Amino acid sequence: MHCVVAPLSLLQHCCSKGVSGSYCSPEAWELAIHILHPRSTRIHIGADEASHIAEDERCRKRLRLFDQTSEHRAKEKLKLAHIAKVARLSRDLGFKEVFAWNDMFDKSDVEDMRDAQLGDLITPVVWGYKADVTEPGYFPDHLFDRLSKALQGRVGGIIVTGWQRYMHHAPLCELLMVSIPSLVTDLVYLLNVTRNRNDMWRDVRKLLRCPAHLESTVVPEKIGEMLFVPHKDAFLKLCDFHGSRLYKLVADELRNYYYPEDVDEFVTTKILSLKEKLARRNSKESDDS
Template sequence: MFPFTGNLADIAAHNAYSKEQILDILRSAKDNELEVIPLVQTFGHLEFALKREAFIHLREVPESPQALCPSLNRSLEFVEAMIDQVMELHTAASDVKFLHIGCDEVFQMGACTRCRSHPRDTLFLQHVRSVVGGLTRRWPRVRPLIWDDMLRHVPQRDLLDSGIGQLVDPMVWVYAEDIYRFVPTHVWDKYSSVFSTAWSASAFKGAFGETEFVPNAKRHLENNLRWLEVMTEESPKFKKGFAGIVLTGWQRYDHFAVLCELLPAAVPSLALSLMAASRGYFDAALSEAVGVALGCPSPSSPHTRLRPPIQSLISLNTDPHMWNYFGRCFFPGNSFFKLTYRLHVAEAEVKEFLEQTTRQKGWMTPYNVRHNYSAPLRVNELTADLPRLQRGLSSLARATVDALNDVCDTYTIAEWIEQRIYPDIIALEKIQSSAQALLNRKTWERRPLHPLEDLKRFGVTMP
């Protein structure tokens, strides 16, 4: 989404932000006392660039655009060109103290003929050194940050010998509740011997399923609370303690993955987790503060005369997505947040309908449809709810457009509808077509029905 130009123009999306839009975002951040830290992928997760023919020669594995080859000079030139364009635009609007250079999940490393003879850890550490070297030559006051996962299994001696502790600060990311399961105590001991400080990274959305459409606020809040405990425990080990905690919010698992939770659906989860992370705890008083911040009815509101005040309704155990709690609040994105509950209900209804119609009942199974052989009375019974379900999904698709028009561009709206709603619409239309074909038949042959011809490949003898 960055408006790359020149030799990098081919990696910019057709709907990338304009330079003016980015400058506007940066100015708005500054006005609201927010510090922007750009992130540029420099090793793995480079699918957005390496998928293009112009950069295929930089791939570590020819068949896959996931990671670039660190042994090519042109790889470093490419990375430095990306960094320069991002930094030049960002520094035009504000001071940039940090640059995140990614380096997580480099799944393909040490595979090509140039890299095969080198240890993977050596390849990784040398590439980080090279990227940081180019950055500090051009932007000496900017401190590089990297994700930590590729360092977790690197021996302490190798990290110390590489000098990486003087070059970058690690951002330790775990999005599950059990932090120590993924980063045990001995890893913290290693990190603190190499780095003077570290960042932690939790999540408020996009971490518990590639196709989820609304965050599980309960799990994200617990993730952040557990991080606070770990930071309290591990901070004394570092010379400068922890630099901070980052609440990440992923919208895709990688460039080729479908959309997961959109930001408007995640505002309540962000509010809960941000309140906990900034205060260091979470209790009933803070939940009330979140409700006030997100425009929820107060106990004195006339709307609460018929219902209990919002503060008495919060229950993450029974309402982990917070639909009941925040469903009648007024915050940016609230209409789409409410719509996700409608989607949740609709998906469950369609799933049950399809299961009943095509699997559990015996008159519209794939066998019945292939042989066009069923009882009209039963077909009518099974499809009685079909028109209602179809109208509901069509209404949901139109409501999605209305809810997202002020937030997302047409491409994002279209992708989300195609991903979340359109498949069920097509499935119901297929049921409708099959039902009509079954109902159009007025006479039927005597049993047994002729075996399916394709079964011959399994040894079924055709009569």
């Protein structure tokens, strides 16, 4: 199997015909995943953030076969046909459940989703970054009603991803060591989403075996001209959950960095609250020597 980076104009896969040559097709991608994960029964095929849809001449010709009166609906049908095709490929490879983001069909008609047989092929994954995704207007009108009608039996459940890269300067909650308390926090929240935040935080601290005096241990501090207010995860270095010792190992590893800009980049984007502590330690060691 061979893949190369395509020129910018060809980065989008044409959903009307497989791209020939050395560019990877959906068939190749899914086969590679199946080979690497032969025991997996589920696959997520993506289906989000696609641009330049139906701009390829092959797609333009195909649009006329879908709907003669509405170009918007024709594009929706084109997307649905492509998602269905990729989902069938997944099924043929043996995946029992196929996930797909809602982005590319969340405005599609129920009739068109049924015609594409999405209900037999995929489980939709509706995502959102707002704290309250029930806010009117955040999702397309009647999204959940349409999905429940078109994909009967495929609606329900929550995927806990530990994924928060929409905030690029926060610690990576999907990686060790932060992933463990992140997962615990998610699960405590899902037990009862109506609970008071303070009650949930108390349970999280108990499960992570944090000390009783936790709240007073981390306070805002000035670093240069900036006032840094630690995130809640700054408390976690004082807790005794499995994997917590990695905090100390990471802090110690920083001493092996030679170039200051490398240390600054890592600390600024990952563990800014440790920067001042490390600087004080280095200063003390210099004085002692």
